[in-house]
Amino acid sequence: MSFAHPSDPSVLLGFASNDIDRLADKREDDAWIAAARGSTDARFLLFCGDRPVIGVSGGLEIGHPRALAEALAARFDDCPFLGVRNGLAYFSVGIPTSDTAEETVEAAGPLKLIDLRSLATDGQLSAGDVGLLAQGRSLLHWHQTHGFCSRCGTRSTMTQGGYRRDCPSCSGLHFPRTDPVAIMLTIDGDHCLLGRQPRFAEGMYSALAGFIEPGETIEAAVRREIWEEAGIRTGRVRYHASQPWPFPASLMIGCMVEALTTDITMDESELEDCRWFHRDEVATMLARTHPAGLVTPPPMAIAHILMKAFVDGVA
Numbered sequence: 001m002s003f004a005h006p007s008d009p010s011v012l013l014g015f016a017s018n019d020i021d022r023l024a025d026k027r028e029d030d031a032w033i034a035a036a037r038g039s040t041d042a043r044f045l046l047f048c049g050d051r052p053v054i055g056v057s058g059g060l061e062i063g064h065p066r067a068l069a070e071a072l073a074a075r076f077d078d079c080p081f082l083g084v085r086n087g088l089a090y091f092s093v094g095i096p097t098s099d100t101a102e103e104t105v106e107a108a109g110p111l112k113l114i115d116l117r118s119l120a121t122d123g124q125l126s127a128g129d130v131g132l133l134a135q136g137r138s139l140l141h142w143h144q145t146h147g148f149c150s151r152c153g154t155r156s157t158m159t160q161g162g163y164r165r166d167c168p169s170c171s172g173l174h175f176p177r178t179d180p181v182a183i184m185l186t187i188d189g190d191h192c193l194l195g196r197q198p199r200f201a202e203g204m205y206s207a208l209a210g211f212i213e214p215g216e217t218i219e220a221a222v223r224r225e226i227w228e229e230a231g232i233r234t235g236r237v238r239y240h241a242s243q244p245w246p247f248p249a250s251l252m253i254g255c256m257v258e259a260l261t262t263d264i265t266m267d268e269s270e271l272e273d274c275r276w277f278h279r280d281e282v283a284t285m286l287a288r289t290h291p292a293g294l295v296t297p298p299p300m301a302i303a304h305i306l307m308k309a310f311v312d313g314v315a
Contacts, residue, residue, distance in 0.1 A: 002017065002018065002019040002128070004016070004017055008241070009240060009241035009254075009305055009309070010241040010242050010243060011127075012299070012305055013241065013243045013300060013301070013302055013305065014120030014121065014127075014130055014243070014300030014301070015120060015130055015131055015133075015134035015243060015244045015245065015246060015300075016127075016131060016242070016243050016244060017127035017128055017130070017131045018128060018131030018132050018134070018135055019085065019128040019131070019132075020082055020083035020084065020085045020090060020128075020132055020135070021083050021084045021085065022082070022083040023081075023083050023084055024163075026081070026161065027081065027160040027161035027162075027163055028160065030159075033081055033161050036081070036089035036091075037076070037079060037081070037089070037091055038066075039066075039089065040065065040066060040067075041087075041088055041089070042065075042066055042088070042089050042090075042091060043063030043064060043065065043085075043088050043089070043090050043091070044063065044064050044065075044066065044068075044069040044074065044079075044090070044091050044092070044093050045062055045063065045064075045082070045090065045091070045092045045093070045132070045133060045136040045137075045140075046064055046068070046069055046072060046074060046093060046094075046095050047092065047093070047094050047095070047136070047137055047140055048094070048095050048096075048097055048101050048102075048105065048113050049097045049101075050115075050116065050137065050247075050248075051113040051114060051115055051116070052113070052114065052116065052119070052133055052136075052137070053072070053095070053105055053111055053112075053113060054111065054112050054113070054114045054119070055109070055110060055111055056110050056111060056112050057109075057110035059124075060119075060124050060125050060129075062125070062129050062132065062133055063085075063088070063090060068108065068109065069093055069095075071108055072095040072096075072104065072105065072108055073095055073096055074093040074094065074095050075093060075094050075095070075096075076093060077158075078093075078094070078140070078143040078144065078147070078158055078162075079091050079092065079093040079158075079162070080092050080136075080139045080140060080143060080158065080161065080162020080163070081161035081162050082132065082135055082136055082139070085132070090132065090136075092135075092136030092137070092139055092140040092162075093140070094140055094144060101113070116133060116134070116137065116246060116247075119133065120300045121298050121300050131244070133246075134244045134245075134246040135244070135246075137246045137248070138176075138178075138244070138246045138248060138249035139162060139163075139176055139249075141246075141248040141249060142176045142177060142248075142249060143158060143162065143165070145248075146165065146174060146177075147165075149165075149167035149169065149170060149172045149174070150172070150174065151167065151170050151172040152167060152169050152170040152172065154167050154168060154169035154170065156168075156172075156174060163175070163176060176249070177249060178249055178250070178251050179211060179249060179250045179251070180211070180212040180218075180250070180251050180253055181209055181210065181211050181212065181245070181250045181251065181252050181253065182209065182210060182211075182212055182218055182221040182222045182225060182253050182255060183207050183208070183209035183252050183253065183254050183255070183302055183303060183306070184207060184208060184209070184222045184225070184226065184237070184254070184255045184256070184257050184306075185207045185254075185255075185256050185257070185303075185306040185307060185309075185310055185315065186208070186226055186230075186232060186234060186257050186258075186259050187256060187257070187258060187259060187310060187315055188258075188259040188262055188276065190278055190279045191276040191277060191278055191279070192276070192277055192279070192282060192307070192310050192315075193208065193226070193230060193232065193259065193264075193274065193275075193276055193277075194206060194207065194208075194274070194275065194277050194282075194307075195208050195229065195230065195266075195271045195272075195273060195274035195275075196271065196272050196273050196274075197270065197271060197272060198272045200272075201295075202293075203290075203292070203293045203294045203295050204294075204295050204296070204297065205273075205277070205285065205294060205295075205296065206296065206297050206301075206303040207254075207302075207303040207306050207307065208225060208226055208229050208230065208274075209225070209252070209303075210224075210225035210228075210229070212253070218237070218239070218253055218255065219237040219255075222234070222237045222255050222257050223237070223257070226257065228267060228270075229266070229267045229270050229271060229274070230264050230265065230266060230267070230271075230274050231263065231264060231265025231266070232259055232260075232261055232262070232263075232264065233259075233260040233261040234257045234258060234259055234260055235257070235258045235259075235260050236257065236258045237255050237256070237257045238255060238256045238257070239253070239254070239255055240254045240255060240256055240305075240306060240309060240315070241254045241302060241305060241306075242254060242302070243301075243302040252302045254302045254303075254305070254306050256306065256309070256310075256315045262276065264276075279310065279311055281294075282296070282307055282310065282311050283311045285307075286304070286307060286308055286311060
């Protein structure tokens with residue numbers, strides 16, 4: 001069941017729509033989870049490292065039968081329950097990675113390993129499919145990297161359908177992590193502040209961003225990150241939209257913030273360039289018509305809708 005609303009700016013973003021019914025009330029029922037996982041009707045999102053296995057016979061397909069999961073040596077020990085969709089229970093499971101993994105997958109049927117970002121940008125999958133893949137990848141990654149108790153080091157056990165791990169030795173309870181990231185567009189009248197990192201595609205500028213630290217509000221993180229990266233003092237912060245970002249398990253929290261100062265002191269260890277852009281110039285960047293070839297992140301990215309809201313005068 002989707003809890004999104006058409007008025008949410010977030011529904012326009014990649015990974016942000018997910019129509020599965022998570023059935024949280026079933027997570028306590030180990031017998032129900034086991035029966036659903038063992039059913040021939042169960043569907044599995046298969047991941048080889050960061051890349052999902054996608055069926056490519058006709059349209060793209062993300063959910064696969066248990067027989068295929070078994071044929072690809074899926075590791076069912078850590079196989080979290082995602083929810084029910086169209087009457088079918090969905091799980092997320094990893095398959096072995098190797099230099100020949102791609103060939104192994106393609107030999108098992110009309111299948112391909114496809115990068116998650118590509119799936120979110122090319123538009124061939126439904127928004128619900130892309131969102132479900134984000135849920136599956138983030139949760140599975142947590143199990144693959146947090147298999148031991150952080151208190152005593154004992155191998156922990158997946159419980160609650162995959163939404164908790166329990167330590168049999170010290171009784172420690174461990175829960176999946178989500179890393180909050182503030183991403184913010186700083187505005188001064190008809191200008192906004194954009195920066196670029198060396199790893200960005202040529203000509204791309206984006207909103208500044210940074211992880212929210214322990215004991216910090218979203219607003220404080222927004223102001224701190226802008227000060228640290230650009231030396232700009234800021235005032236009022238307004239939430240605009242959010243986006244799950246499964247690389248591996250972040251939540252991008254998009255905000256608009258008013259500038260109180262405009263002189264830039266750039267952190268050269270973080271940014272390659274940082275400057276103010278007029279609203280009209282940002283419009284050409286969004287439209288890919290900028291005379292110098294400057295561009296924004298693609299429409300599936302939260303920075304894009306922050307910049308579009310600014311250009312449209314709704315920021």
